[in-house]
Ligand SMILES: [Fe+2]
């Protein structure tokens with residue numbers, strides 16, 4: 001397992017949760033549950049990805065810009081999640097913002113997978129790619145356990 005394969009596991013979970021959330025009935029128990037799950041998955045993934053992927057990438061001049069861009073998008077998604085939490089789940093605005101969040105997530109995942117991962121692949125050594133996968137998985141799991149507590 002390398003870091004890219006490890007990151008993809010959560011990317012697929014985020015895609016599945018987004019799709020199920022968009023299909024669910026607005027303001028239903030299922031919709032609330034899926035939103036909470038997506039929020040937790042996203043938060044743990046973003047933090048673990050920043051600590052175990054973007055921070056090491058920042059050490060290389062070639063990948064400073066991509067790291068900044070990705071971390072800025074994490075912040076944008078966090079703000080979208082916070083905004084949704086403040087809205088009435090029955091309001092039309094809620095479903096509009098939910099669609100925007102899911103679109104933003106897909107945009108971000110696609111950009112990472114198609115642009116940033118190949119670029120990162122050129123600056124990280126093979127050994128680093130393996131080690132960062134181990135670090136990321138430990139970090140992600142620890143964050144998920146903290147969320148459940
Ligand atoms: Fe990301």
Ligand SMILES: [Fe+2]
Pocket residue numbers: 007011045049109112
């Ligand atoms: Fe990611």
